[in-house]
Amino acid sequence: MTVVRDLHEDYGAVFEERGERVLPRHFGRPARTQRAVRNAVGVTEHAYGVLVVTGDDRHDFVDNVVTNAIPETDGEGVYALLLDAQAGIRTDMYVYTTEDSLLCFLPPERVGEVADEWRENVFIEDVEIAEATDDFAVFGVHGPEATEKVASVLHQSGAPDAPLSFVRGEMYDHGVTVIRTDSPAGEEGYELVCTADAASDILETLLTRGLNAPPFGTRVWEALTLEAGTPLYPHDMAGRVPNVLGLRNALDFEKGCYVGQEIVSKVENRGRPSQRLVGLRLDGDAEDVPAIDDPLDVRVDGRTVGEATRAAWGGAVDAPLALALVSYDTEAETATLATADGERAADVVELPFLVGSDRSARAPRYE
Structure with a gap:
């Protein structure tokens, strides 16, 4: 409480x-x-x-x-x-x-x-x-x-x-x-x-x-x-x-x-x-954020390459956003997210989506 x-x-x-x-x-x-x-x-x-x-x-x-x-x-x-x-x-x-x-x-x-x-x-x-x-x-x-x-x-x-x-x-x-x-x-x-x-x-x-x-x-x-x-x-x-x-x-x-x-x-x-954390940017407004109660498949050319873990409205970039873990060697610039309402197209974005007045120390770094 x-x-x-x-x-x-x-x-x-x-x-x-x-x-x-x-x-x-x-x-x-x-x-x-x-x-x-x-x-x-x-x-x-x-x-x-x-x-x-x-x-x-x-x-x-x-x-x-x-x-x-x-x-x-x-x-x-x-x-x-x-x-x-x-x-x-x-x-x-x-x-x-x-x-x-x-x-x-x-x-x-x-x-x-x-x-x-x-x-x-x-x-x-x-x-x-x-x-x-x-x-x-x-x-x-x-x-x-x-x-x-x-x-x-x-x-x-x-x-x-x-x-x-x-x-x-x-x-x-x-x-x-x-x-x-x-x-x-x-x-x-x-x-x-x-x-x-x-x-x-x-x-x-x-x-x-x-x-x-x-x-x-x-x-x-x-x-x-x-x-x-x-x-x-x-x-x-x-x-x-x-x-x-x-x-x-x-x-x-x-x-x-x-x-x-x-x-x-x-x-x-x-x-x-084996995997890396990336961002997904979808089309739509604040009412179009996909529900992710359980991880959703991320697909490239019909092949599952990973899963999205959570989504939210990205007000700073004016789009629904999601985090996804995909195969490390995935190089596609676009993917589809398998939601309960069907597949939705998404751009694959290197994280972070945004650096404001400071950068998150937890934003992924791969060396």
């Missing part, structure tokens, strides 16, 4: 369930709100499950099981993955280092399972894992004027500059942690973390004080990230080998072992994963 449902309702929110969380899907006229974020700035509530890892051995413990090197310096973070034995993605996460803990932000539907598994794997290490999802709220500020927006309401600190770094400040008499994001929407972005009891004041401040910023929900977030070429969990990521998605920002091949690392390394050394 969102910790500020009443306030979202005051702004006309339509809700949806995400795991055990209920979040705003949209606030009406999502296409217009999408343009507002691209042109200026908007505010959203992000759904995260939160784990707090403490103890003297916390750094080595988490570092040994995820795909990226965990920073040791207070105020720094990293994007990382948990893999299964076949190198498929089990979940993604952000890990932030404080003086006395690691804060792990995961999809809310995965946090309980990961917490239980990590506890079972603690033997002689000095490590404690606590679930803290209900203790925090996380609000996103995204758009080319995001820095100005945060600066207009944040006190006792300036906005952080480096991606996935954070600072501590004050907003409306409440302490907040401000994280510079890795730009999944293709724009400047920040996430503001506060205690649950401060959430209503913080959201009201973000919406009504300083630079104007309208609220937006998950529908706009999915569209913004699709335009930016950012794969999302679980839609585009669950069970996929990270090399296939071009997620180089989530991998550190120099660090110690983690489950599935050998397979990922072999794919890397071979230099050619």
Whole structure:
């Protein structure tokens, strides 16, 4: 459940369930709100499950099981993955280092399972894992004027500059942690973390004080990230080998072992994963976005070359868009998407569709 449902309702929110969380899907006229974020700035509530890892051995413990090197310096973070034995993605996460803990932000539907598994794997290490999802709220500020927006309401600190770094400040008499994001929407972005009891004041401040910023929900977030070429969990990521998605920002091949690392390394050394992530641009308006409840076949000259994982209205390019995983050697400029209403023609586009005020660190890169 969102910790500020009443306030979202005051702004006309339509809700949806995400795991055990209920979040705003949209606030009406999502296409217009999408343009507002691209042109200026908007505010959203992000759904995260939160784990707090403490103890003297916390750094080595988490570092040994995820795909990226965990920073040791207070105020720094990293994007990382948990893999299964076949190198498929089990979940993604952000890990932030404080003086006395690691804060792990995961999809809310995965946090309980990961917490239980990590506890079972603690033997002689000095490590404690606590679930803290209900203790925090996380609000996103995204758009080319995001820095100005945060600066207009944040006190006792300036906005952080480096991606996935954070600072501590004050907003409306409440302490907040401000994280510079890795730009999944293709724009400047920040996430503001506060205690649950401060959430209503913080959201009201973000919406009504300083630079104007309208609220937006998950529908706009999915569209913004699709335009930016950012794969999302679980839609585009669950069970996929990270090399296939071009997620180089989530991998550190120099660090110690983690489950599935050998397979990922072999794919890397071979230099050619089996598939790659591309974009599909279709004809039509905002009412013509294909529904993708399950992956849809992508075909070239009648031959299936891959599958589309999700679709959204691309307001920045004025067309329905989709993400698709296709055979790595697919060079066709056009394809067809097999929808429930028949095949639809699409242009095959290298991602991202759009680079706004910043480039998504998760946009695919194949080297």
